[in-house]
Amino acid sequence: MIDDEELFAADLIGRRLLKATTAWHHYADDDPSLVYLWLHLEGLGPVLFRTPSTGVSLRADQPHGPYSMEEYGSVSVIDDSPDVPVTQFVGQTIRSVRQIDYNDGRVSFTAGLTLQFPGGSVRLIGLVDDLLIAHDQHLGAVEAHLHEDVTLARVVQTSGGCPSQWDVWTSWDVGTNGGWLELTDFLAMAGLELAPEAELHTTPPIDPKA
Template sequence: MIDDEELFAADLIGRRLLKVTTAWHHYADDDPSLVHLWLHLESLGPVLFHTPSTGLSLRAGQPHGPYSMGEYGSLSVTDDSPDVPVTRFVGQTIRSVRQIDYNDGHVGFTAGLTLQFPSGSIRLLGLVDDLLIAHDQHLGAVEAHLHEDVSLARVVQTSGGCPSQWDAWTTTGQYLYLRYRHGEGSVEQHPSEDVDTWDGEESSLWTSWDDGTNGSWIDLTDFLTTAGLLLAPGAEVHTTNGRGRGADTGLRPA
């Protein structure tokens, strides 16, 4: 991997977190603020998370050392600090990376990412030049303007055996392909359920995991729980009768 190479959310999926490095700005008597975050990922190397203005930038890059900023204070660099919430996931594999959008009715932008691990998740946000790591915390008034596209309005089971698979649409209309086979589950984003549309830039991997069971079947509830997805209130769920794609036996609200 080349230093300063731009990376994408899907590049992180399936990578084990080996180490966390943080850079903190210290100035006068103010509390230190987080400037840079590096996640050291197996087979990928250190990934730099920083916020150029709003939102996050992901790039390949080695951590630098501490240095003085003169009248602007100093920068300290720390590895695996217990005070950094993401450190608790060291040794675990990133299962999914989901986009967090901000929209207050006047301004809209991609604010950050949620990284899901087997034991929990963490939010990394870039808000007005500040890098924020949020774990199990409510962010006050800004919380009402943050949104993740994880609620499903409609789910159609297309195979009930091996693989277990579904077509799904989120409440914003995004199509997702859900699949589980040999203990491996995945969620893919595509423009539509038409496989001829799956090769472009609008297609990407959302989630991938291996539960180690080599199982050939999973029910929808367990799949959604593992993948970090939800059924929206009143969601349509169609089940197959075993005849294959599109053979639905009924409709039930969630």
């Protein structure tokens, strides 16, 4: 990895989280605010998540120490940060990444990413210069304007009749050697839920040794 190299969401998939480093802005008597987050990923190195104004950018970057911001206060850097929601997933592999879009009818932009781990998910969101890490936290009125999308890696139309049928592939790492994915895991990774009256038709997994 080259420092300052731009990274993309797909680069994170299949990488194991080793630790997190955070940088906090301290100004006057206000509570410190998170300005930078580094996720140390196996085989990729430290990845810097920051918000340029809105949204979240990703790039390869080594954490750097505390520094003064003159009249803007100071920034403290905490290595192996214990008190941010993402650290509960240390040792786990990123299974999927979903894009979070913001649209309030007047302004629309890509606000951040949701990282899905075997043990749950965490959202990294950039809004008005603030980097937010949200796990189970509800973000209030802004939630109504956030929407998550799954990027498709391959699409094949299997029937041109009525109704049309499509097979689609995402860029997930499901974490299984046999390729079998439970419905509950699929729904979690895709950010979907079944309707109360949904019809469910399943077939048993195929035994490759049969």
